[in-house]
Amino acid sequence: MTLRQAQDGGPSTALLTDRYELTMLDASLRDGTAERRCVFELFARRLPGARRFGVVAGTGRLLELIRDFRFGQDELRFLKDENVVDAATLDFLEEYRFTGSITGYREGELYFPGSPILTVEGTFAEAVVLETLALSVLNHDSAIATAAARMSVAAGERPLAEMGSRRAAESSAVAAARAAYIAGFGATSNLEAGRRWGIPTMGTAAHSWTLLHDSEEAAFRAQIEALGVETTLLVDTYDIREGVATAVRVAGAGLGGVRIDSGDLPTVAADVRAQLDELGATGTRITVTSDLDEFAIASLAASPVDSYGVGTSVVTGSGSPTAGMVYKLVARQDDAGGWVAVAKASTDKGSKGGRKAAFRTLDDGTATSELIAVSDGFEQLQTVASHPGARALQVTLMAEGEPDASYEGAAGVEAARAHHARVREELPVRALALSRSDPAIPTVYVDAE
Amino acid sequence: MTLRQAQDGGPSTALLTDRYELTMLDASLRDGTAERRCVFELFARRLPGARRFGVVAGTGRLLELIRDFRFGQDELRFLKDENVVDAATLDFLEEYRFTGSITGYREGELYFPGSPILTVEGTFAEAVVLETLALSVLNHDSAIATAAARMSVAAGERPLAEMGSRRAAESSAVAAARAAYIAGFGATSNLEAGRRWGIPTMGTAAHSWTLLHDSEEAAFRAQIEALGVETTLLVDTYDIREGVATAVRVAGAGLGGVRIDSGDLPTVAADVRAQLDELGATGTRITVTSDLDEFAIASLAASPVDSYGVGTSVVTGSGSPTAGMVYKLVARQDDAGGWVAVAKASTDKGSKGGRKAAFRTLDDGTATSELIAVSDGFEQLQTVASHPGARALQVTLMAEGEPDASYEGAAGVEAARAHHARVREELPVRALALSRSDPAIPTVYVDAE
Structure with missing residues (x-):
């Protein structure tokens, strides 16, 4: 407007x-x-x-x-x-x-x-x-x-990022990023919230990045070329197990993190953690971002997840x-x-x-x-x-x-x-x-x- | 912002x-x-x-x-x-x-x-x-x-006004007024939506108007002085039956409308219609505005209601x-x-x-x-x-x-x-x-x- x-x-x-x-x-x-x-x-x-x-x-x-x-x-x-x-x-x-x-x-x-x-x-x-x-x-x-504070309680010490701009009107998205940060989130994907309110911004790549390339490997190589091995690679565009293997092959065991945006998260997170450890990538962090709300976050408390990205539920007040x-x-x-x-x-x-x-x-x-x-x-x-x-x-x-x-x-x-x-x-x-x-x-x- | x-x-x-x-x-x-x-x-x-x-x-x-x-x-x-x-x-x-x-x-x-x-x-x-x-x-x-269209279907030929700005972030309220109008609402309370998009705006008085005055009668007299007898008087600040009687006494049987913002609406609307008719105010319209959504609107189809004002439910997509x-x-x-x-x-x-x-x-x-x-x-x-x-x-x-x-x-x-x-x-x-x-x-x- x-x-x-x-x-x-x-x-x-x-x-x-x-x-x-x-x-x-x-x-x-x-x-x-x-x-x-x-x-x-x-x-x-x-x-x-x-x-x-x-x-x-x-x-x-x-x-x-x-x-x-x-x-x-x-x-x-x-x-x-x-x-x-x-x-x-x-x-x-x-x-x-x-x-x-x-x-x-x-x-x-x-x-x-x-x-x-x-x-x-x-x-x-x-x-x-x-x-x-x-x-x-x-x-x-x-x-x-109010919704964000409950997510923050559920996440405990694990970092939370707000990524819901696309599910809120364009100006309220900025206000939502601000409110979530006040209530305990650590970062936002929204650049205007970064400029306007000094909130830390984050984000690496979407599925379109992988699909743009001739192969997942080419996409990962290009991302690491631009952002370094400390970046987070999105591994679920095709097959997660292959995605993780490719990620570590391309980045080495020093890969910063992997992001999972689909599937049954407790199962997938455990599998990915085991696979990463097996490949020697014991320091690679796991971020999950698939339709999380405070209840889903709480249910992942015992899973090997390192951080959460929350979209729709936080910007819409979780109901x-x-x-x-x-x-x-x-x-x-x-x-x-x-x-x-x-x-x-x-x-x-x-x-x-x-x-x-x-x-x-x-x-x-x-x-x-x-x-x-x-x-x-x-x-x-x-x-x-x-x-x-x-x-x-x-x-x-x-x-x-x-x-x-x-x-x-x-x-x-x-x-x-x-x-x-x-x-x-x-x-x-x-x-x-x-x-x-x-x-x-x-x-x-x-x-x- | x-x-x-x-x-x-x-x-x-x-x-x-x-x-x-x-x-x-x-x-x-x-x-x-x-x-x-x-x-x-x-x-x-x-x-x-x-x-x-x-x-x-x-x-x-x-x-x-x-x-x-x-x-x-x-x-x-x-x-x-x-x-x-x-x-x-x-x-x-x-x-x-x-x-x-x-x-x-x-x-x-x-x-x-x-x-x-x-x-x-x-x-x-x-x-x-x-x-x-x-x-x-x-x-x-x-x-x-999408939510507004269902309300419009439920309202049939009766006019619908969007009044939910206060329950939406300040900029999305303007966008919401616009979306509701496209989907069949006839007017909005939001002035910026009127200026920006040419949408008809409406609104007369809140409960604070009545409470500001030494009596309900004084408030009604002042409103009619400013807006004429064609205005809509809010009659439920104290006792609805007394409010309606006062409204007709002050405005005459030519009163434009009364608004009801609380109570069990089917019962209240029927009572108010009977009272207005008894007082000769057979042309006075009844507007209801209390927590309406598409289901509440549908349930009022057989009630003597002339128009609806919808707030929270439309600007939040009714769930x-x-x-x-x-x-x-x-x-x-x-x-x-x-x-x-x-x-x-x-x-x-x-x-x-x-x-x-x-x-x-x-x-x-x-x-x-x-x-x-x-x-x-x-x-x-x-x-x-x-x-x-x-x-x-x-x-x-x-x-x-x-x-x-x-x-x-x-x-x-x-x-x-x-x-x-x-x-x-x-x-x-x-x-x-x-x-x-x-x-x-x-x-x-x-x-x-």
Whole structure:
């Protein structure tokens, strides 16, 4: 997709928005409610796929996209031509820049049902229009990271590479590579993710490389000529046993690795390992890449596999391609300036009104609950912020419209990855099982008033 | 995601690519195989989710992205700094522009297992590097269109709107809106899809609009003030029965519509219809939007619902977020200039070598088979091209590197939507059932030699 340039900065992200946000903005500017201070919260009612923990991802990307959430002449012209909003609203949008504050979970942090992953405070007008963009980014990236973390747990110390770009839309593939890296993957096949976010990239050859050549041997020779014997040769285009024999004959026993992309992997991996050892290639590594997900990875734990390449399942969230997070108005000021907690009342989609402060309670370093203090006002929450034996989960991501740059760019990604590795250590052992379950720790609400 | 500008045109798409494409390119330039003419085919081994037909989408988008597949100084610098390729390959990439030909299924066309959805012919060097981009676009967009078409079938004459942007990564949301529109949806909530592709946009208000106000009545009054009585009021923030009563009291019996986003929809829709009729609002339409998929839509066929809004399920392909298509080398020239059919030999991922020509055989206007003629050479296929009683499925999308502009932009989207509506009429009735099944028509291979 080609986005045109906004008045400054990167391509405008302002129209990555549901029309009703602007319709509401338009109506609120007419009746004066546009200026009411509001608190919106982004949270999940449940974890994707009945998993035991969720992983927040996308935060750093979102901050950058909010920088570019500006309405340039192209965007305004479209809104005018389509009669989406009136002239007064066009004037408002021309000057639009988010000036409020955003607090939230650090990228890489674990989350549970109800966790206030993002809290956006500002006027109704400036906060409502960020709904779609914030949800798009966090729903997608967190779904990928949550699936990727389980694969990372299943892989243990063995390296994992993300290779799923072809099974995701071209731009979300880049975001997926980033989310997987934050959740424990070590590399990606996606070059743009390497350029944009500094993620290590990898890849050697496909089956087409072998088929292009007059023989498998010619293909292997050419690859080694270009990449050296340390490269990884794909040995399953024709017959795997012959492929391995040819690989070692061509490269010698110092061959870096072989890759297997088909067949019954536990059997094939054992056979290939035995054959390699027999040929003296005891240091040659085995990479497997055939339709792996967290369950397939776990089932290979006892097999002589050295690393995994994961495609479709990680970029599609392994059955849960979206995290199902919502962005809800939870508190607003009334005309007298007092804060009012608000929430939808319906039974199946009810939510808890009021601003939240969130803590992870720990017992000897192990997480025991997601403690969420609820308040209609802001001041009361400060008194809960020093809850003993608990780690405060929210940080300031944006203050008066200024993002904290430490969460952005490649440095933000590395920090998120490190944070994730750290907080995953706090999980109780039962959280690491792959079967469907309730969340690993309960969400406990306390009233802060 | 922010993509930097390439040397000309839109942002470069060249790094939306798996590293191994460039590694293979690099090695092929060294050993001379880079210049071998090749035919790559993009096809699916099976339909997503055991469905009865697939819908091709993304073709027009892909043609535009291939225009921007150029390596500018930023892209080259990254590849050099990361030692992805050598200096000779950097020189090649600096001049890179696809000069081959692409034929394929028209966007909106139906497809079945083995259908040659895209056929890319050129040198190995120029064709191999398009693999990731082509698969990313077609796998995503076709998965969405395939799911959307089933929803469109289930909805019958009732209008369908796509509202799932928040549950998809921000850029794929735009592509998803486009794919759903091609497959029969009538509108989208996504403003960028409106600007970029000319798709009708819609939307009025969320629950936050009601919660922002001191009462539901105040919210409804303000919305009607801004949008007129023809607007749609969201009536389920508090109590639906009270919401409907308030809506009609405020707007009068001429209220355009009410939207219901929660509850047991068949029951609620019947109750709301009865209440509206009782209040004299017999022309007020009912829109439902709560977690709908094709099955929920079908189950509402007998309910008094006037239109549907679909979110998560359409943008995530209703359980099948990727179409699982692959891009395989199927034929190449040898040193003597003769064509050689090639294919991977493994049992579980085998494919059929040789260039294909595809036809849909019809009996009295109803599709009976996907007829695929296979040949090692090009000339022989011409003789099959006039197969009697069959519709040829492939068109020229790009000739000598020049895309056919009629497939691009908003006009391309409208043409694809019209084409889809037309060819869906050819499906046998059994193809329209929603249950899991074999494909509605068999794929039949004939040898053209």
